Amino acid sequence: MHGNAAGYRMVQSDDCVESNPCGAVFYMVNLDIGKNGLCLNSIWRVAFFAIVVVVLVMVSALYVDECRAQQETSGASAAYAKEAAYESRDARRYAVGTVNGVRLRIPKYYLQYGVVYVGDRRDGSGSASRVVTQNSQIDNFGILLRLSNLEPVLTEQDRNDFRAATSKTFFEKTWMMVSFDNHYPPPTGGSDRPEMVEHWGPFILNKERPYGLMQWESRQSVDDGMRGFYGHVEYFYNKSTITTIKCSTLRKKVPPFDTFDHCEHHFIVPELNLMAEAFYTKKDLYRWREIEARVNDIAHSFIGK
Template identity: 40%
Template sequence: MQGLFPEGTLEQVNQKQTLLRTWLACLLLTSLLLVGELDLQSSAVAEDSPGHGSFPLEAAAKPAIGHIAGIKLSIPHKYLLSGVHYRGEEVWTKSKTAPPPRTFDSEIQDFSLLLRQSTLRPIETEQDWADYRAYGRTAFPRPENRWLTMSFYPDWYTANGGKLKAVRDRYMKDEPHWGPFTSKDEKVFGLNHAVSIKREEEKSFYLDADELFYDDITWNTFISCSNYHRAVQPFDPLSFCRHVFVLEELNVVVELDCTKDDLSRWHEFELAIRKIALSFVVK
């Protein structure tokens, strides 16, 4: 069965994920979740994207505009994590030429948003900005000062007909570093549950997923979680989850980074993010 990614790119994606493992580990250990200092200075990033580099944002700042599958979008500055990646342009290298003027004919390849975990609202006040900067500078953020990052991928949607069953299947087939997994009888917060038979010390990498949660009716929601213990005192249990869901109205798959403590709010997150994303649609 075709995977989540377009045919011919899955191996490249797996290689990319392997290269990112070390980076992601450092990211989680320091909680540096792309604070304003992130430097994606390429032509692929919206020319007037704020990147949350300062506060307040300019009152006259233009929204990032473009389209996904012909659906016109206008994304306000306050929601954007860094910018918008437009089709056909490089993200990680700075272009020597200025990007072309953006219109609703500009195709969006992906974009990322930032929301406060407790309120599911973007940076709107000077206090929000100060809180976000403080969050990125500590490995132990206050419970009320956690932030969620999420990315929107149209390619993931079109690659597999807008369903996530193939993602679950890859985990259950005992792919390298993934599982094998066994299904549990009881659902968790309305989602099917499967767990890896590997013990923590048997994982090839401590962030390898060892729990899966998914909706086997719609196949619109899939969450993979990694459970591990901090490598230094107090050696307490930690978790990292990758929450993926289908947003059919925009022909995208949304990827949300969270923790297992957020699991009970999975449906709330999806509803809130859907409402926000649909507010970007230009009729």
């Protein structure tokens, strides 16, 4: 160590440079930095460079995180937009809702008058404005089936055929309307004789059981139906399937004074716990089991996946 009134400076020995570059062996000398102070300057340069590298790494990491977050946000937005577009297309094709805890997706082409939700008018008119979701509670709805093959309305030609049929006197000879209602109580299964409306009777039990059904036949003739619009009434019942069918036959009051008939067929749709009501003419009464099986299959196809 060499004294100097002006102060001290730190330099590294030549041996240090050779054996331990930029090591920790220093001399206290004057504060001016000469050529032997080169190693100290190098230390500060290395330290500064290291700090710069650390800062760049941190900035790069932040940039990568931000890019990843933007990508995730963009991906989520794209997924949401895709889902919204799918739901929009789905809403155009299907009527949705829930009945008795079961979610339904009903092709709109099948529908006769649309879907009536809880809180709407039960005839489907004057419905309150609402946003319909999969959880909206369904009150009732109706579909159309072609009687020749029991197929629903699938094409615009089917729809045109139905419109053409409604312009004729009695379209129920070729088309069957089926309604599904959440309010109809099932017929009493514990009684051998369902409750009758008094002015339809008196009734006579037919022991032949046509088509596997218990039958009660009204004593009224086809000419007695002007006031009650029932005429000759037949009541059919099957206890095992809880099936109830009422058919009325009435004489027309205009030439050629022939008769026409009409049947209302009620049965339960399993799983959905709905009452189905099918409308057709007496000529198709023998198909009652086929009709029930087909309607049940179609109703179960509405269950959402």
